[in-house]
Amino acid sequence: MASAVLVSVQEYLRTTYRPDVDYIDGELKERNVGEQPHALIQGILYGMFRDQRKKWHVRPLPEQRVQITSSRYRIPDICVLRADDPKDDIITFAPLLCIEVLSADDRLREVQNRVEDYASIGVRDVWVVDPWKRIGYHASARGFEQPADGVLRVANTAIAVSLEELFREYDES
Template structure:
């Protein structure tokens, strides 16, 4: 196995990667993307937040760079900001919500490091959606808790998303 190549933060920030990559303490980390179920769920979730942006006071951004620490950058599949949040090029504050969509070969165990990074930054709402198993979870440092009623919610807000509707739309095509 080849040794990891470390690059400085400045090089990461001035380089365009396709697809974009996480940067963790000097190492580039590839993200599993590119399969239709992943991309479609990402579009559906982003679309739901866009449709309700005025009512919910939010804006949803797919694949937005998010700075956890000076040497750690993550790119959630969907980041949801409050309308009052700054419009910085790279997010360096805790957004309202980070959504991770599992790709075919992802596991919840592998996702835990990303969840821990979001929690370190102060993100209180983290969702993980598995289009392959038709499941969704609330994620935290303690692990993953499956929704018990088929809905994803953000406490103390009007934000509620029906998984049945999300997965029905996924199955349309």
């Protein structure tokens, strides 16, 4: 097994990676991206949040670095902030919502690790969307739960996204 090359947090923060990578305790971790189903779902979700930003009082950001600890940074596919949250270069507080869109090569354990990292900084709502199985989950440190009515929501807000509508738009794209 090859050993990982360690990178300082300072080097990570001043380097541009294409696509961007997670930084986990000195290691650069590639994210599975680049497939059309992933890109389409990510774009549609971003568009929904962008279109509703004033009504929902949010600011959606695609692929935004989020600091978990001083040695851990994650990049959710979509990070949704409250409209009045700071506009810092890197998010150092709990976003309102983190959304992960699965790629064909994603593994449950790694996705669960991402969800647990978000929960550790106080993110209460994490969505995981699977374009291949056409399902979505509300995820937490306890696991993944499909919404009984097919609608992903953010607690105590007006935010609601119908999975049926999401995948209908996907089919029309």
